[in-house]
Amino acid sequence: MHLLIKYGYDGTKFEGFDRSNSKNSVESVIINVLSEYNITKNIESAARTDKNVSAAGNVFYIKTEERPEKILGILNGNIKNMFFHSYYLSNSYINPRYNSMKIYKYIIPYRIDSRLKNNIARFLGTHDFTNFSKNDYRNPVRTINKIEFEEYNDFTVVNFYGKSFVWHQLRSIIGFAMHSDEDPFSIKYHNRFLAEPEPLILYDIIYDNISFIKYRFNNRYIKNKYNSLFIESIIYRVFLRSIDV
Structure with a gap:
């Protein structure tokens, strides 16, 4: 089976994307977990983001006989600061770099x-x-x-x-x-x-004639992280107002 997995990550938590950068690169961390569970020792990535750039919808390809749900469950259960949320299964090889559109978002504060x-x-x-x-x-x-x-x-x-x-x-x-x-x-x-x-995020990668299947996973970590950072941002806004008074 040929599998595309769509996933996101907080780029500030990793030493770049490419596996050659570090054992704590995005690719290296994914490969290490997949290898530990005897799923594969290699992935093909659709996009290689700069160091500290995040993603919500990057994609990688693997060939495997395991069920997609099992693989995404393993990845979500073993990797912090990443979330694996969709997949597409095919009978033939798909080059993940042959997409029809990439969407990036840059946040200006x-x-x-x-x-x-x-x-x-x-x-x-x-x-x-x-x-x-x-x-x-x-x-x-x-x-x-x-x-x-x-x-x-x-x-x-x-x-x-x-x-x-x-x-x-x-x-x-x-x-x-x-x-x-x-x-x-x-x-x-x-x-x-x-x-x-x-502030740069790879928001999504779109392919012609491919519809990804959403994988239901516990997103409590993302919600908790959002809430804690939101409160922290308010605290620092109060700090700024107190200084400006």
Whole structure:
């Protein structure tokens, strides 16, 4: 059986994503658990996020004879700061990198103005992102299909839609847009502004003709974490108000 597993993780709790980075990388931790239970010694990942970047809907592939529910139960029961929530089972191999769309979210901790929105919107479409990525062997020409802005009381979420992105591309876009009103594709230098990784989330990966099955698991850890961090954020907001008085 060929299995795709969709999962999320708090990127700040791991030493990067790639297994070569550390025993505490996202890939290494998953592989170690799957190997311990004699399920597999290797996974194929759909996306490799930067260090401290989180995910809600990354995907990996394995070949196995075990039931998907058993595998997701093992992973959720043995790995902290990750959650494995959906799967797709196939009779034939599926390359997890051949997706139709990736969705990333970047959280800006304030309501942004029209100037910043316009600066970010300039990156929409197909462009050569040589000056807005960490150069490697991949072609830097990429297409951003859509950019959306979600506005809340005291923060903004920027949604990027595209089939593929190059290393540091989205953080470079946000950093440049915050610091410059220039036309990004007229500059002759490499962008020196790189936004912080922690607010970036790989929200979802979408495939043509594939519908993932939701796995029912105990999400008490996520709810408890949310509640504790929410209270902590309120406490520090009170601290700031007391200092500003």
